[in-house]
Amino acid sequence: MDMLGPSLWVLWNTNNQMLSEDTVACIAVEAISILEQLHFKGFVHGDVKPENFLLGLLGTPNEKKLYLIDLGLASKWRDSSSGRHVEYDQKPDVFRGTVRYASVHAHLGRTGRRQDDLESLAYTLVFLLKGKLPW
Numbered sequence: 001m002d003m004l005g006p007s008l009w010v011l012w013n014t015n016n017q018m019l020s021e022d023t024v025a026c027i028a029v030e031a032i033s034i035l036e037q038l039h040f041k042g043f044v045h046g047d048v049k050p051e052n053f054l055l056g057l058l059g060t061p062n063e064k065k066l067y068l069i070d071l072g073l074a075s076k077w078r079d080s081s082s083g084r085h086v087e088y089d090q091k092p093d094v095f096r097g098t099v100r101y102a103s104v105h106a107h108l109g110r111t112g113r114r115q116d117d118l119e120s121l122a123y124t125l126v127f128l129l130k131g132k133l134p135w
Helices: 008-014 021-040 114-130
Strands: 004-007 053-056 066-068
Touching: 004 008, 008 053, 008 114, 021 066, 021 114
Parallel strands: none
Antiparallel strands: 004 053, 053 066
16 A cells, blocks of 8 residues: 555545546546456456545656555456356345445345446546535
8 A cells, every 4th residue: 555646535535525527537547447457357346436546656657547456345257267257146145345336236235247346436436526426
């Protein structure tokens, strides 16, 4: 953590709880790329939110680069040995993630999917742009 800069949550708070459309658009492009790479490796993050996206360390060439942290709720969506999609447990289980940004699927206690990461990212981007979500 000492090797990275502030989170998007901190950035949002230090900018009067508002980020410009251009800034949020740049964040969206970077975040989609990061999630695409994670998904390509066969994992779902499971807790996409502003606090889990950090910028590079201030004063370094990477200060505007975005990083995704906290893989504590990550799970596999693809079996590493066969390369096949894992079976999703559709029975309600235990909620995992952050309520504010969680997908509808996650609120039902179901196994995380790639789509859920993207839905959570959409909620994150709306929050960074508007400062609130409708719930």
